[in-house]
Every structure is written in C-alpha cells, then in structure tokens.
Amino acid sequence: MKLMVKECLIKNLNADVLVIPVFKDMENKEKMFVEVNNILNKLLSQTIYENPDIGEEGKFHMFYTNSRLKLKRVLLAGLGESDELDLEKIRNLGGKLAAHIKNNSMKDVAFLSFGYDLKNVTIEAASKALVVGFKLGDYKYEEFKTENMGTKEADKGKKKYKGINSLLFVPQVKSDLKLIENVIKDAEIVSNNVCIVRDLVNKPANMLSPSLYVKEIKKIFTKSKVKVKILEEAAIKKEKMGCIINVAKGSVEKPKLVVLTYSPPKAKKTIVFVGKGVTFDAGGTNLKPSQYISNMKQDMGGSAAVVGAVKSAAEMKFPIKVIGIMPLVENLISGTAMKTGDVITAANGKTIEVENTDAEGRLILADALHYATKFKPYCIVDIATLTGAASVALGSRCTSLMGNDQDLIKNLIEAGEKMHEKAWQLPLFKEYDEDIKSDIADLKNMGNPGGEAGTIIGGMFLQNFIGENKWVHLDIGATAFTAKPNAYKSKGATGVPVRMLVKWMRGLF
Ligand code: BES
Numbered sequence: 262m263k264l265m266v267k268e269c270l271i272k273n274l275n276a277d278v279l280v281i282p283v284f285k286d287m288e289n290k291e292k293m294f295v296e297v298n299n300i301l302n303k304l305l306s307q308t309i310y311e312n313p314d315i316g317e318e319g320k321f322h323m324f325y326t327n328s329r330l331k332l333k334r335v336l337l338a339g340l341g342e343s344d345e346l347d348l349e350k351i352r353n354l355g356g357k358l359a360a361h362i363k364n365n366s367m368k369d370v371a372f373l374s375f376g377y378d379l380k381n382v383t384i385e386a387a388s389k390a391l392v393v394g395f396k397l398g399d400y401k402y403e404e405f406k407t408e409n410m411g412t413k414e415a416d417k418g419k420k421k422y423k424g425i426n427s428l429l430f431v432p433q434v435k436s437d438l439k440l441i442e443n444v445i446k447d448a449e450i451v452s453n454n455v456c457i458v459r460d461l462v463n464k465p466a467n468m469l470s471p472s473l474y475v476k477e478i479k480k481i482f483t484k485s486k487v488k489v490k491i492l493e494e495a496a497i498k499k500e501k502m503g504c505i506i507n508v509a510k511g512s513v514e515k516p517k518l519v520v521l522t523y524s525p526p527k528a529k530k531t532i533v534f535v536g537k538g539v540t541f542d543a544g545g546t547n548l549k550p551s552q553y554i555s556n557m558k559q560d561m562g563g564s565a566a567v568v569g570a571v572k573s574a575a576e577m578k579f580p581i582k583v584i585g586i587m588p589l590v591e592n593l594i595s596g597t598a599m600k601t602g603d604v605i606t607a608a609n610g611k612t613i614e615v616e617n618t619d620a621e622g623r624l625i626l627a628d629a630l631h632y633a634t635k636f637k638p639y640c641i642v643d644i645a646t647l648t649g650a651a652s653v654a655l656g657s658r659c660t661s662l663m664g665n666d667q668d669l670i671k672n673l674i675e676a677g678e679k680m681h682e683k684a685w686q687l688p689l690f691k692e693y694d695e696d697i698k699s700d701i702a703d704l705k706n707m708g709n710p711g712g713e714a715g716t717i718i719g720g721m722f723l724q725n726f727i728g729e730n731k732w733v734h735l736d737i738g739a740t741a742f743t744a745k746p747n748a749y750k751s752k753g754a755t756g757v758p759v760r761m762l763v764k765w766m767r768g769l770f
C-alpha cells in the first residue's frame with residue numbers, strides 16, 4: 262500500500278473515495294468543506310442535514326458523486342465529540358475504514374486530513390494513529406489460501422481485487438503538509454513490522470521450525486543494517502547453555518540461538534531484547550492436554566516481537582545499539598526428551614530441577630538472559646509467552662510486566678499506554694523465592710502446586726539469570742495471540758508488544 266501526502270484541489274482528486282472525518286459537535290459542519298460541497302452541488306450539506314447521527318463515533322455515511330468528478334465517492338466518518346477524541350479512536354477509525362474500503366473493493370483512498378477541529382491530539386500523532394489503524398486493519402493472514410498461492414486452476418487469469426492500493430492524505434490546513442509528511446514514514450515502518458511479526462506468529466509450526474525460522478529471519482534482514490548471527494548446536498554447547506540443549510532434546514530439530522545486532526555509529530546506549538522462541542510447545546514429557554496445545558505455534562511470539570523491535574530501530578535509524586537474542590527450540594515429547602525431575606545446569610552455572618517440562622520458556626530464557634549480560638547493556642528487556650496464568654492475572658488485553666528497576670518499568674508502562682498496548686506491573690517480592698527452591702538443586706522451574714502466582718513465579722525464576730543488570734520481563738502469554746479481534750487486530754497473532762517497545766526506545770535518546 263502506497264502512502265502519500267499532497268495538497269490537492271478536490272476537483273482534481275482522482276480516488277475511489279474521499280474520507281472526511283467529522284465530529285459530532287461541529288457547528289455548520291458543511292462550512293468546513295465548502296470546496297467539496299460546492300463541487301458536489303451541495304450533496305454534502307444535504308447528507309449532513311438528512312442524517313442527524315453524522316459525527317457519531319464509528320458511524321459511516323457514504324454517497325456517490327455521480328461522476329461529476331474523477332472522485333467517485335465521499336465517505337463521512339464519525340469521530341464523536343471533538344474534545345473526547347483520543348488516538349485509540351483514530352486507530353479504530355483507521356481499522357474500520359480499511360475493512361469498509363476492502364468490502365467495497367475500493368483501491369485508492371484519499372483522506373481529508375483533520376482540520377482546525379482537532380483538539381487534544383497533535384496532527385502528527387493523529388496522522389500516525391490513522392496510518393497504524395489503517396495498515397493493521399488491512400492485515401489478514403491468508404498465506405495458505407490456495408487462491409492467494411495462485412495454485413487454484415479456476416482462479417488463473419481471473420481479475421481479482423488485490424486489496425487497498427494507496428492512502429493519500431489531503432491536508433485541510435496548508436502548514437500540516439510537512440508535519441504529516443514527517444511522521445507517516447515512521448508509522449508505515451512500525452505497521453509493516455507489526456505485520457511481519459503477525460505473519461511469523463501465525464505461521465503454522467510445520468512451516469516455522471527452528472531451522473525454517475532462521476531462514477525467515479535471514480530473509481527479513483537481507484539488505485538491512487542488522488547483522489544476523491546464528492549459534493548452532495555446537496556453539497550453544499560450547500557456551501554451556503544446558504537449558505537450551507535439554508529443552509530441545511525431544512525434537513529432531515536442533516536448537517538455534519539467533520543474535521541480531523543493530524549498531525549505529527556513535528550509539529548512545531546498548532539495550533538487549535531477549536525473546537522466547539519455542540516454535541511449538543507440546544509441553545514435553547508433561548504433555549499438554551488438547552485444549553491447551555491447540556495454539557502453541559504462538560510460543561515464539563516473544564522472539565518475533567524482538568525481530569519487529571530491532572528491525573524498526575534500524576529502519577528508523579535510532580541512535581542506540583540494539584541487540585536481539587532469541588533461543589529457538591521445539592518442546593516435544595519423544596524417547597530422547599528431557600524427563601520430569603531431571604537436573605540440568607544453566608550457562609551461569611546454576612543447577613535446576615525440572616519439575617515440569619512444560620515450564621520450558623524460563624529454561625531457554627535463563628541461558629539467553631545470561632548471554633545478554635555479556636553485552637554490558639544499559640538494560641535487558643525480555644519478551645515471552647511464558648505463562649497461561651498471565652491471562653488469569655490480568656486478562657487478555659494487558660501484558661504482565663515485572664522487573665527490578667522502577668524507572669524502566671514506569672517508562673515501559675507509559676509507552677504501552679500511549680500505544681494502547683497495555684502492560685501492568687506484578688510484584689517480584691523476595692518471599693516468592695522460597696517457592697522456587699529445590700531440595701536437590703539450586704532452583705526448580707515451577708512454584709507451589711496449583712499454579713499459585715504462576716506469572717510472578719516465572720519472573721522470580723528469570724531474575725536468577727540477569728546478573729546485576731536493569732531488567733524487565735514482559736509476559737505476553739495472554740496478549741500475543743487473540744480470539745477477540747478488534748478494528749485493527751485480526752484473530753490470531755497481535756504483534757504485541759512491538760509498538761510499545763518502539764515508543765519506549767524513542768525515549769532513550
Ligand atoms: N507456552 C506456555 C505458556 C502459554 C500458555 C502461552 C498459553 C500462551 C498461551 C508455557 O511454556 C507453559 O506451558 N507454561 C506453564 C507453566 C507451568 C507448567 C509452571 C503454564 O502456564 O501452565
């Protein structure tokens with residue numbers, strides 16, 4: 262989809278539809294659009310007069326220009342009361358618009374950009390939010406629909422609707438042109454990367470084993486400033502990463518450790534992202550029951566978010582060094598699989614009694630976090646679909662966040678709030694340490710029976726592998742994959758928390 266900003270007279274506008282955002286409380290609404298109204302022989306004021314609900318949030322009114330113009334249709338899109346406007350409403354509008362435009366097989370869209378009635382939010386933020394909502398609302402995972410693969414005989418040679426072609430911003434206020442131009446590129450980068458993350462997470466596990474995942478990652482970063490280094494099994498063994506090796510033992514697929522490096526000249530800081538990359542989590546010897554195993558292709562969601570965050574930082578040329586560390590494994594059951602009760606040794610030398618092979622994420626992260634400490638970073642942020650308990654604690658619209666530095670925590674929560682990728686802090690009280698003490702080893706990988714404080718226990722365990730570093734753990738077990746779609750989130754992978762991480766990184770320089 263092409264994104265553009267251009268000053269343009271309505272009479273010269275060549276588009277399938279002109280979208281006009283309207284507020285409920287705009288006096289003499291049509292006055293704002295004199296040009297459009299005049300050209301359309303007052304069709305605009307007539308529509309407004311005949312539809313008193315125009316301007317109500319989420320309401321669309323579309324009419325045809327009856328070929329008076331190159332422009333084919335006008336769509337009035339309601340945003341509610343002007344002083345109640347926020348960015349999430351604009352994202353939702355963008356998502357709804359994308360769906361509406363697709364359903365009507367339109368291709369080229371013009372958007373009469375917000376005028377003087379824009380309150381509370383800046384034109385830059387509003388334009389970004391619209392692009393994000395529109396592009397993410399346009400997302401659908403259809404890679405394996407035969408009609409898209411071009412393999413269906415009946416579809417060959419047929420003219421097919423190929424989706425939205427372009428979105429053109431037409432500023433109402435002349436000075437807005439530059440402002441909009443300056444920000445939509447970044448919004449486009451982030452949205453594209455969220456879509457890449459969604460694609461990775463939606464990919465079935467047979468299409469994204471650790472070895473296939475590595476191939477995808479290399480493809481994603483070809484012609485990029487990001488360096489991709491792969492530690493193969495031998496190197497992982499050499500690093501004494503006993504946790505990664507043992508979790509991977511049940512699969513014929515060898516483990517991989519991916520290290521992404523974006524290192525701009527004169528970088529101000531180094532940060533490390535660590536992402537859980539279990540391409541399929543069957544639970545291992547503690548095999549998951551059917552109702553819990555079904556969506557476990559999502560268990561590499563943390564590592565995919567790392568791909569999205571590092572790629573965004575590089576494409577937006579952030580002046581910080583960003584490292585991404587992703588242990589990739591399959592957690593399967595077999596004759597060679599790790600057994601319940603096994604004792605294994607992590608890269609930092611700590612011994613772990615594996616009380617449950619299904620708590621594998623914290624094991625592979627233990628080694629990856631220890632590896633992260635070697636970069637002497639300003640901070641480490643790990644992202645993992647670590648516990649099902651995260652959805653019990655905070656529900657499916659909020660990520661569980663834990664850490665050891667209140668400033669870092671505050672900044673991440675605030676970034677999430679702004680992007681509407683919410684996160685909330687859970688405590689890491691010292692008292693919980695008792696629960697992960699093993700009788701026969703230094704640690705055990707789960708807490709009290711019954712899953713008591715399951716998400717917190719995950720965080721407590723990881724804390725043993727971060728050395729003296731500032732660290733935050735984002736448990737996206739409840740938010741990486743959704744059954745509750747909204748205007749700009751389709752069913753399945755959400756791409757959370759890439760937008761939050763990008764917003765947070767912007768605050769680091
Ligand atoms: N990958 C799962 C957690 C998960 C569940 C993510 C549902 C997304 C949706 C993780 O490896 C796991 O199985 N965790 C266990 C931990 C327990 C055995 C201590 C869990 O949450 O039950």
Ligand code: ZN
Pocket residue numbers: 542544592618619620621622
């Ligand atoms: Zn598991």
Ligand code: ZN
Pocket residue numbers: 539542560619621622646647
């Ligand atoms: Zn898992």
